[in-house]
Amino acid sequence: MKLFYGISPFLHTRQGSWAQSRLLCVARIAAWTPALFLVGAYNLHSQESGHPEYEVKAAYLYNFGRFVGWPSKPPSDEAGSFAICVLGHDPFGTTLDATLAGEAIDGKSVVLRRISKPQDTSNCRILFISASEGSQLKEILARLDKMSVLTVSDIPQFTRRGGMVQFILEENKVRFEINLAAAERAGLSLSSQLLKVAANVTRNPQPGD
């Protein structure tokens, strides 16, 4: 999707004519505005103010949805909803419910699903794989192969093992790594905006994929 233009817009401004840059800019804003969702600002600073780590992660989980270009044909049979699923033991508690309540992504209302079996993931757009599922991760990822589901987890080495987005803690701050190859293989295009805020982006296919 044309959600984001990864290259710095200022290059356009300086190189192209003024009118061109202006047009581009307008197009960009027009594309942006409906796509963006508000993220609770407090989430950003939650860890600083002593909020639990998973509050931040919950916000991030939701925010990821806005920086991903989804395939036009949703894999879900539930048209009109955007499913965010938590597989295995839910570390968020009620935080995630509070975060996603009333929100929408890609023009669809966000629905939270807690699932326990990997085979239930077919309708999910974003799948958080709990650390509890680390043992059967390979199986899970294999099942989701080419199903356009953004996989997120805080399981160590998650991206190296074929996952797409992995939460990490850096200087006591929640950040994430991205395995771009895995996402592209799944037909998802990740926004450059998302890539540039990622702590690490793996662009080449990993041996674990």
Added chain:
Amino acid sequence: MFRIRDSSITKKLAWMNMMVSGGALLLACAAFVAYNMVTFRQTLVRDLSTQAQIVGANSVSALLFNDPKSAENTLAALKAGPNIESAWIYSPDRRPFAAYGRDRRGQALSTLPAIPPGRTEAYWFKDNHLILVRSIMVEGKPTGFVYIVSDLQEMYDRLKRYAGIVAMVLATSLIAALLISSKSRRSIAQPIENLAEIARIVSTEKQYSIRAAKTGNQDELAVLIDAFNEMLAQIQQRDAALQKTHEQLNLALKSAGVGTWSWDMAKNSVAWDEFAAPLYGLEQGALPDEYAGSLNLVHPEDRERLDQAVADSVEKGVPYDTEFRVVWPDGSTHVLGTRGNVYRDEPGKAVQMAGVVWDMTKRKRAEEEHEQLASIVESSDDAIISKTLEGNVASWNGGARRIYGYSAEEMVGKPISILAPPDRADEGEKILERIKKGETVDRSETRRLRKDGAIIDVSLTVSPIRDANGRITCASEVGRDVTDRKRAEDELRKLNEELDERVRQHYPHPREHARDGSTRGRLAEPGARGPPRTEPASDRAGLAGRSSRHRSPEGMQVSRDRLESGAVAVRRVRPWLDETGIHQLALQRCKVLPPA
């Protein structure tokens, strides 16, 4: 100090052209630059706003995922915009999130300026900077703020460029204006300058023969030049006419012996012309130049009267026309006539008096002589008459009235033949015939008919009167009543005959007596001259009577003596008349004039 209003037309035109073109251009340039600056400011704001939007959009992920570094990377791209001095991204709770400074000068604001409600952006120009704040909106909710500070260097650079262009255009147009005005000088300023130069020559050198050159155009300037030339031509004509008049006047004054004077009352100065001095018997320039001195030239007896005449003329407007006597340095007295006008200023105050003065001594003398002679003629006992060649009476004196009984009123214009007795009707004609030939009828004895019908004996002397060309125009006639004398002569002759007869009878030597008698008798002949006697004329009448009454020899002797002296007395006036020329004078009036 240089003042444009005192400079020449050429300079004024050049200035005007330059001011107009320069002013118009400057105004146009100012408007253009002002418009450009306004639009450029709008452009600056728009550009900055665009950049803020881009930065904001690209900072969304950084804000959402709490990654200031990424935001700073995004902000660092602003380096490409050389005008952007510093920029910040603020978190939604208005705390600085990421910063950018071109020269590391940027200082984050402790409090972010507020954006008016309902708007996503605010900007303002402050201290040569453009500051813009834009909220990063996601789904209508603020996710953060972009704060950009841009300097206005670009605008100033542009202004400088504009100033340079304006200066160049202005300089070019001013040069063009100068060129154009130098062209227009030929058609406008040059003719005016020429005209001014001609006017200067005319006014300073009084040279009216020069003319301004025509321009060949048909504009107002040509009209002006034509009118100016026309005016000069008129002045020349008037000058010539004035000169001619002046010469004629001088000639007239000179030949008439008339001098002019003018008295400026304010300065009390009297000016005389060259003809005035001789009238006072003075050298040129010797005449006094003020009123009192002029009055001193006048005969003392006339001074007061003349002064009064001047005063009356000045104060009452009485015409100044009088005569007065002057005493020349050589002591002779002359009569001068004078006449003048008083000139007054606007309120009517007399400021000047001017007039003429002339010598009327001769005329005065002639008048006096004329009057004197006329009174002599009038009082003469002889009838002094003038008559035309047709025989009509032209003048008639008192003697004529006494002798003929007719008054002047009755006779002037009437034929002289009224006086002829019936038996001598043609005598007048004959006399006139002789007069016409230039002959004089001297002491012709004839008879005339008085008004009362009496016939009297008269002795007539008729002479032709000639005009200046010698032409006979009329005749004078001096008649004398000789009736008594004739009678006396007749009686005397009879007495003599009687006496001679008696002597012849009584004395044997009649020769001695006869010789003696004839000697005495000759004395009584007309034309004889004897010593003048002062015997009264009235005695003459009684003489003859007494002679006839006393017929004794002694009485006869007395009668002869008396007769002799009476004859002399009767004739004594004639020589005097001839000497005084009264004869000529009396006959100046040849033509028949209607009775006064």
